[in-house]
Amino acid sequence: MSKTEKSCVGEDSTITNKFGDRPPCTYSMKIQSLSELKTLFSCTDGYKSRTFSSGKYNWNLVIYPNGNKKDNGTGFISMYVELDKTNLTSTVLAYLTFFIYNKKENKYLTIQDVEGKQFNAVRPVCGFPQVLPLDTFNDPKNGYVFDGDQCEFGVDVMVPLTNWELVSFSQKPSNPKFSWTVSKFSKLKDHCYVSPKFLVGGKNWVLKLYPKGYSTTYSKFLSLFLHLADGETLKAGEEIYVGTDVRILDPVGCSHVSWNMKVWYKNVKGWGCYEFASLDRLRKSYLDKEGSLKVEVEFEVVSTTKYSS
Structure with a gap:
């Protein structure tokens, strides 16, 4: 000294x-x-x-x-x-x-x-x-x-850390529900349809719907996925936990086709189900008078991460 x-x-x-x-x-x-x-x-x-x-x-x-x-x-x-x-x-x-x-x-x-x-x-x-x-x-x-x-x-x-992250799990985040009406469902010809973007947990999301199945293997089913929207990127090593209820709404009652999903978004940008519901069942009971299919997703929990840099 x-x-x-x-x-x-x-x-x-x-x-x-x-x-x-x-x-x-x-x-x-x-x-x-x-x-x-x-x-x-x-x-x-x-x-x-x-x-x-x-x-x-x-x-x-x-x-x-x-x-x-x-x-x-x-x-x-x-x-x-x-x-x-x-x-x-x-x-x-x-x-x-x-x-x-x-x-x-x-x-x-x-x-x-x-x-x-x-x-x-x-x-x-x-x-x-x-x-x-x-x-x-x-x-x-x-x-x-x-x-x-x-x-x-x-x-x-x-010595306080200069690099840090703060992870929180938001139960019932604000504006947790998104609804999407797919018009003239039986006449859809494209392989995939993408919903408008919606914001939950600080990230933009979309639903991706495959009206004739994700591939020929699932051609008798509707395939439905929840994706991070284009432009949303995860930092290296970042993970997002999502708990959602994805459903096809019953137009005349409450017998919705529902799937509860609890997943981590990290290496993939989308999660969903290849065999969400059979096409025969949807055409018979889940199209409204105009032939539209109503899809809904409700977030139960979503994690958010804040970084120092």
Whole structure:
């Protein structure tokens, strides 16, 4: 640690001290001879650990066993983290939790700044000048110095993720139902018919209807599929969960032909059924007076994903 560097702890810091089990620890350091460490490092020098990594950055734990006099740490154990500023081009936010082992309690005194610290090339060092009074720390009766002349320090450096995704499952999303009237069904000649686009769960969808079956294998059936509309793309690795009820409506009653579908959209853009309903059954009972077929889809649940970039 350069002698001209100071920590960036301010008066607005929110610090919590407590005893507890070991927190998630990025790095720990056990001192075999505290008295020798104190002799080697004065009140203006700190002992720097070997380099460790967290959040794609390199760090060092710095301990002042006699307190950091230059940072108003006289009479206290002072603890800092130093960021390796080599090739650093931006500010790094990190949340610091220091700890000191107490063998008498078999617990760890933790010192945490809940607001986080901003590290950069100008200020690569942050920490606490007044962690624990030296009178308390040095007295073996208190448990911080144990087994003759040993002690243990540690730190957790948590760097918030810059890449993240938030997945939510919306039950009964807004405008969950879409209806489509296919006119003159019995006279349709094309292989496939596509409905208008409709928006559900932040994505545009279409129904694809095959009035003479998806292929000759299914020529006696209506095939029906729910597709992501043209232009809708999934990010690499993105998946969408969909729970829907797809149905052909009974024009004179409630004996709808219904299929409940629960699927993940990932490698394919469409899901459906090759044998949704027999054509004989549809022509006999499901065409209205004008010969139209009414198709409906209702979303019960659909997942949405938000990304940081």
